[in-house]
Amino acid sequence: xxxxxxxxxxxxxxxxxxxxxxxxxxxxxxxVFNADPKGDLAIASIKVYPGTTRRYAKTKQDLAFVNxxxxxDLTPLFxxxxxxxxxxxxxxxxxxxxVKNDVVIWDRIVRRKEDANINVAGKNKYNFRELSASFKNVxxxxxxxxxxxxxxxxxxxxxxxxxxVEPVAFxxxxxxx
Amino acid sequence: MFTEEIKAFRRLGFRHVLLQALNFATVIAxxxxxxxxxxxxxxxxxxxxxxxxxxxxPAFYRGDLLFLTNPVSEQYKTGDITVYKIPGADIPIVxxxxxxxxxxxxxxxxxxxxxxxxxxxxxxxxxxxxxxxELYQGLQWLERKHIVGKVRGFLPYVGYVTIAMNDFPQLKxxxxxxxxxxxxxxxx
Numbered sequence: 001x002x003x004x005x006x007x008x009x010x011x012x013x014x015x016x017x018x019x020x021x022x023x024x025x026x027x028x029x030x031x032v033f034n035a036d037p038k039g040d041l042a043i044a045s046i047k048v049y050p051g052t053t054r055r056y057a058k059t060k061q062d063l064a065f066v067n068x069x070x071x072x073d074l075t076p077l078f079x080x081x082x083x084x085x086x087x088x089x090x091x092x093x094x095x096x097x098x099v100k101n102d103v104v105i106w107d108r109i110v111r112r113k114e115d116a117n118i119n120v121a122g123k124n125k126y127n128f129r130e131l132s133a134s135f136k137n138v139x140x141x142x143x144x145x146x147x148x149x150x151x152x153x154x155x156x157x158x159x160x161x162x163x164x165v166e167p168v169a170f171x172x173x174x175x176x177x
Numbered sequence: 178m179f180t181e182e183i184k185a186f187r188r189l190g191f192r193h194v195l196l197q198a199l200n201f202a203t204v205i206a207x208x209x210x211x212x213x214x215x216x217x218x219x220x221x222x223x224x225x226x227x228x229x230x231x232x233x234x235p236a237f238y239r240g241d242l243l244f245l246t247n248p249v250s251e252q253y254k255t256g257d258i259t260v261y262k263i264p265g266a267d268i269p270i271v272x273x274x275x276x277x278x279x280x281x282x283x284x285x286x287x288x289x290x291x292x293x294x295x296x297x298x299x300x301x302x303x304x305x306x307x308x309x310x311e312l313y314q315g316l317q318w319l320e321r322k323h324i325v326g327k328v329r330g331f332l333p334y335v336g337y338v339t340i341a342m343n344d345f346p347q348l349k350x351x352x353x354x355x356x357x358x359x360x361x362x363x364x365x
Contacts (some may be wrong), residue, residue: 023332053318055310084236086273086303090255100279100294102255109303111235126308131278131297147218150236155330158256 026081027154033079039072039118041089041145041162041170048135053127061133062173066091066105070120070145072161077149078113085110086148087118093141093167095130103128140167183207188363221247221326226260226269227336232302233258233271240337243271245326252296253277253321258328259300263314270324272300275308278318296321 044067051063067090075083088107094100105124110116130138144163150156186194215224224245228237237243245260253259255274262269280295297318301308313319342349 014346027330052309086236086256088256098281100277104255104275104276109235126275146256151331156258156328
């Protein structure tokens with residue numbers, strides 16, 4: 001009955017159920033932290049130039065170049081179960097064909113609380129192109145900065161930090177100088 | 178070494194062996210039921226997956242466990258982490274959605290029937306420099322039908338057992354053999 005084998009079995013069963021209970025408690029405890037910080041987002045300029053992309057290397061198409069300023073204090077999002085934040089800036093617009101487009105143009109991974117005070121003047125990291133290959137007659141787009149909190153264990157949560165007050169229009173395509 | 182076990186086996190008799198086999202079968206059957214039940218609740222063909230590559234580091238490492246859902250009523254959004262499987266590729270991939278384009282249904286009939294927009298998606302791994310176009314095996318966009326689910330929860334390290342078993346098949350057989358023997362020989 002009290003063989004060494006049954007002892008090992010009992011101890012490891014107890015250990016694993018304690019670990020599981022602890023992990024569940026940590027995952028549930030994050031429900032208490034419901035900070036939803038806000039920040040500022042301003043689109044400094046948008047320009048549209050013709051160009052080519054890796055995807056459609058041979059077709060002439062419009063590419064949008066967006067410059068933006070972001071300021072946000074995201075330190076409240078860091079608690080004991082925050083592994084990292086994933087920040088992303090996206091453009092949302094509905095084009096003339098009725099297609100609803102969400103395109104991420106910039107992102108950043110924040111891993112430490114010390115880096116969570118965001119102050120960025122940047123431009124898009126990823127190609128910003130329209131499905132129809134042209135931004136002509138495309139209605140103005142809204143831009144929003146969003147975050148995803150990635151935990152050590154448990155649920156992933158999402159939220160919005162800032163959104164442009166008014167939609168920003170795409171300018172006419174201009175030849176590259 | 179095994180003489181004592183064999184003696185015990187003889188003493189317990191055939192009925193006992195059958196009972197133990199039945200117990201073993203119950204454990205396996207209930208495991209399968211839980212797995213398939215979870216699949217129905219989450220509407221995903223595999224609601225729990227193990228991360229196999231490092232393309233989402235530092236968020237997900239090899240061997241981390243992800244819990245997925247795939248709600249029918251919800252469209253996918255940018256920033257969601259999806260698990261997708263391209264036909265022809267045998268390994269599901271865990272990457273984040275970078276672009277969505279909701280194309281409205283064509284034709285009046287489809288519009289009146291209230292069909293949802295068909296979604297074209299582009300994904301990218303957080304740790305990769307470029308998007309996943311090369312991984313789509315000739316497809317231009319990822320579509321809803323390729324997606325297994327959206328990552329909702331995260332548990333580190335636990336899945337490493339399955340990776341170890343895939344890398345060293347001997348381990349798998351040894352583990353199965355030991356478990357089977359124990360199930361047969363254990364005395365209540």
